[in-house]
Amino acid sequence: MSPADFTYYWWIGVGALAAGLAVFFIRKSAAGPEVRQSLRFPSWCVAAAAALALADWLLSDFAPPSLFRHASSASLALALGRLFVLAFFDAGIANRLGLAAERIFRDILQGVVYAAVTLLALSWAGVQVTSLLVTSALFTAIIGLALQDTLGNIVAGLTLQVQQPFEVGDWIQLDDGRRAGEVMEINWRAVKIFTLDCEQVTIPNGLLAKSQIVTYTKPTAVARQTVFVQAPYGVPPERARAAILEALRDTPEVLTDPPPVVATFDFLENATVRYAIRYFISNFARRELIASLVRDRAWYALDRAMIETPMPLSGVEFRRPRSPEAAARQAAAEAEKLLSAVPLLACLSESERMHAARGMLRRRYASGETIVRQGEPGEDLFILEDGAVRIEVDGLEVGDMRAPDCFGEMALMTGEPRSATIRAIGEVTARTIHRDVFCDLLRANPGLSEAFSRALAERLEARRAGLEAARAAAAPSLRMQEKSSQLLAQIKRLFALN
CATH class of the missing domain: 3.30.70.100 (Alpha-Beta Plaits)
Structure with a gap:
């Protein structure tokens, strides 16, 4: 075997081995359907190089000199070049080195590798590459003029990558104020954003370079x-x-x-x-x-807060004003009817309910809004007119409550802080009675204090039973979480983990 033959077969063998190791490394480090699909081209190139090397060994006497060798060497070079790019970006080498792994860099690096392989193949075929590059200056100028917009986008894309005013995942908006979206891709020609209208907008890099860009998620997401x-x-x-x-x-x-x-x-x-x-x-x-x-x-x-939201005036409407006295009487009658359905206030007479009704205020709450907070002082009794609320004690949900029930009686009657947090489930309408109203009722009828105390004791016992049941239901998960934390601490101590 001549030195030239030895060098050729050594190159094919070492190159095929390197390609196999690269494929194994990429599949292990970046498993996924897209990576497997990207490995098809270099795998076919390696197989073609091996087949051409075998053909050179068997059919060299029946083919033009060095035909199979040049073709197999070029195929193997293409495979190694493609595998280098995949290993550098998809297998995470670029991230470990702290380098950007945007698509535009991938495409440019891949293009440089393919161009180098092409020039190498032409050199092996006997073409004077230096003369070819010199004599093609006019052709290059023509192509440059024809593709000046594309080349401008490429240069602008490189500038964006160097400056990095935004990254994939950032929200940006151009100075026209009409297009705002999340950056999905940055490539050699354009940037793709996805808007809240579920539309994909492609913005050329040249336009981005000339525009003022607002990045809403930099320097922080706030x-x-x-x-x-x-x-x-x-x-x-x-x-x-x-x-x-x-x-x-x-x-x-x-x-x-x-x-x-x-x-x-x-x-x-x-x-x-x-x-x-x-x-x-x-x-x-x-x-x-x-x-x-x-x-x-x-x-x-x-x-x-009884602050009326102004409405735009687009016309003139004539209507007979309603008597304030009639409106007050109707509101008091509706409030008295609501009070008669509240078990806590069953001890009140009709005249006492009417007195309390005249001092009631209506309040509406949005879904999820906090009505009262645990630990805060309170001077109002809340009576649910419509909707439902959720009761939370120390962050634990202990039950719910629906109209026409009431809450806030303990803070109202005893002066203690709120014992629970109440949140609205859907829209809630409630009526409130201030402590001053109950002060008037108790002074006029001291016997009500005994009736209220019995009712409060019954409600307190029912709330205590509900709280114990909720804590008992949550105990297994709390014990599981505590046990998991203990085991995690033991594992970290045993294996000296931070």
Whole structure:
């Protein structure tokens, strides 16, 4: 065997072995259907190189000189070049080195590898590569002029990758203010974003390079949002702002740090004041749903504070005003009917119920809103007129309550802090009675105190039984969690894990 033959077969053998090891490494490090599909091309190239090497050994006397050797060497070089790119990006080598693994870099590196293999194959075939590159300058200029937009997008894409104003997963918006979406892909020609309308928008890199880009999720995922509401001129701004801020305390997905603020934004011509609710979120993809929830909470807060939301005037309506006395009598009759259905207040006479009804206030709450909080002081009794609420003690759900039941009696009668947290299940309408009303009733009829004490004792015993049952139901899961934590600590100590 001549030295040239030995060098050739050594190259084929070592190259095939290296390709096999690379395939094994990639399949082990990046298992998945896309990776397996990407391995088909280099696998076929290795198989073709082996077949061509075998043909060179058997049929070299019947073929042009070096035909099989050049073809097999080029096939093996293509396979190794493709496997190098797959191992570098898909097998995680780039991530371990802290390098970007965007698609544009993959495509450029793959193109460089293929170009190098092509030039190497032409050199093996006897083509003067240097002369070819020099004489093709005119052809290159023509191609450059024809593809100047494409080349501009490629250069802009490289610039975006170097500067990295955004990454895949960020939310961006161009300066036109119309297109905002999550970045799904950054390639050599364009950036693809996915909007909240479930539309995929492809933006050329050249356009991005010329536009002002707003990135909502950098440098952190925290983004400020603004919602506007209006209130009448006659309502003091401090009162309106306090009512809205109170409603935002437990709004889901609204961050408490930084805290939300309510600012007096503008004075409008229709005798209203516009307020700006500024709050922060960390899940920008749900910004519209969170904004809707903030508007709902603001509406219910203003309604409970008896602040009427101004309506736009588009016409003139003539109607006979209703007598305030008649409206008050009807409201008192409805409240007295509700009080007669509450077991806790069964000891009240009809006149006492009418006295309590005249001091009642109606309040409405949004779904999931906290009505009272455990540990806070309370001076109101809440009577459910419509809807249901959930009872939580120390974060544990102990039951629910439906109209026409009541809650808040212990804090009202004993002065103790609230013993439970009450949250609305769906929309809830409740009536409240202040402690001053009960003070008048007890002073007028001291015997009511004994009746109230018996009723409170019965309700307290029922609540205690419900709490014990809820804690007993939750005990197995709590014990399982505690046991799991203990075993985890033992495993970490045994194997010296941090």
